[in-house]
Amino acid sequence: FTLSTLGKVTFRSNVLPALEPSVFLPSREALAMYEGFVQAYEERELSFDETYRDLCVQLSGRQLRGPRLAAVRALAKELEVVLGGAIRLDGGRFYRVAGGSSLEAHLLSEGLRKIGVLTHLVLNGSLIKNGFLFWDEPEANLNPRLVTVIARTLRRLAHHGIQVFVATHDFLLLHELALADEYSAALKDKTPGVDVRFIGLNLSSDLSEVSVDSADRLQDLESNDILEEFAAYYDRRNRLALGGGQ
Numbered sequence: 001f002t003l004s005t006l007g008k009v010t011f012r013s014n015v016l017p018a019l020e021p022s023v024f025l026p027s028r029e030a031l032a033m034y035e036g037f038v039q040a041y042e043e044r045e046l047s048f049d050e051t052y053r054d055l056c057v058q059l060s061g062r063q064l065r066g067p068r069l070a071a072v073r074a075l076a077k078e079l080e081v082v083l084g085g086a087i088r089l090d091g092g093r094f095y096r097v098a099g100g101s102s103l104e105a106h107l108l109s110e111g112l113r114k115i116g117v118l119t120h121l122v123l124n125g126s127l128i129k130n131g132f133l134f135w136d137e138p139e140a141n142l143n144p145r146l147v148t149v150i151a152r153t154l155r156r157l158a159h160h161g162i163q164v165f166v167a168t169h170d171f172l173l174l175h176e177l178a179l180a181d182e183y184s185a186a187l188k189d190k191t192p193g194v195d196v197r198f199i200g201l202n203l204s205s206d207l208s209e210v211s212v213d214s215a216d217r218l219q220d221l222e223s224n225d226i227l228e229e230f231a232a233y234y235d236r237r238n239r240l241a242l243g244g245g246q
Contacts, residue, residue, distance in 0.1 A: 022132035023058060023121055027140040029113040030055050031087075031094045032106035059117065061124035062089065072122050075156055079119040082149055083108075087116045087123075094120070111142035118153070129161035139170035151176035158194040171226050174198075178218035200224060 030037075034056050040046060041053045063069065080086055085098025087105070094105035094116065105113055121127050138150050151173060158164050168174055181196045200213040200221050213222050 021126070021128060022134065023126055024051050024055065025114075025117065025133070025135040025138075026051055026055070027137040028052075029110050029117055029141075030059060031108075031113040031116050032110075034059055034105075035093045055117075058126045059089070059094075059120060059124075061126060063120075063123045064125045068125065069123065072125070072127075072160075075153070075160060076119045076122045078149060079115050079122075079153060082115055082146060083112055083119065087120045089120070109141070109143075111146065114138070114140075114142065115146070115150075122157075127157060127162055131161075132163050132165070133157060134165045136167050137169065138166060139168060139173050144172060147172045148176055151180065155180060155194050169226060171230055174218065174226055182217065 030052060033052070037056045038053055038060070041048065041050075041056075064072065083096055085096045085103075088095050088097045088102070090102075095102040096105060096108055096112075096116065097103075105116060108116065127133055135154075138154075139147060142150070147170065154164050154166065154177070166173075166177075177196060178198070196216070198215055198218050198221055200223050202211045202213070202223055202225070203209075204211065211223075215221050218224070
């Protein structure tokens with residue numbers, strides 16, 4: 001893709017350069033489907049794109065050991081608190097292990113399984129310094145109370161040297177990232193300072209082109225569909241509360 005001075009994206013090639021090492025997390029989790037998925041994908045026709053196969057290959061890596069594990073342990077600590085235990089791969093299946101007991105990963109909620117995927121990728125070294133993380137809709141099927149945890153984790157990963165790309169439609173996640181960026185000095189003891197760039201993509205009414213708006217601060221985006229829709233909701237609510245119509 002190229003970005004012109006008019007703020008429009010033009011497609012130039014269907015071949016993108018490989019970004020290594022890189023991890024792509026789709027909006028659906030992968031722990032529950034992991035067992036036997038790679039073999040099934042390679043031997044049969046499945047209605048999953050190749051990103052799920054790639055993710056399962058990365059999940060197959062065992063946990064790091066020694067100094068390398070110690071270097072990333074802090075990144076996973078809060079995630080394991082949320083999970084109520086550690087994620088372990090045993091016999092081709094994932095489990096949540098806590099206090100000597102284990103629970104099959106597919107019995108966890110989908111939102112927790114997504115956090116489990118991220119935790120295991122951190123601890124097995126798939127997410128490393130100078131690598132890339134692409135995450136599509138982290139908020140999908142996630143308890144809203146955990147959005148702030150995800151926002152902090154994304155910033156910690158970036159502080160660790162991983163370049164993070166997030167696609168989101170979620171008001172809370174977007175504004176948690178913006179809040180930490182805007183008040184980084186006040187929050188420096190709780191969340192690390194990192195460089196953030198906000199990018200808005202808008203499809204034209206005739207579906208012929210995508211316009212791009214980007215800024216270092218969320219409030220500087222010229223167009224923000226998430227904020228505009230929430231503002232429209234509150235306007236409707238206020239009109240109804242005052243006895244008006246839609």
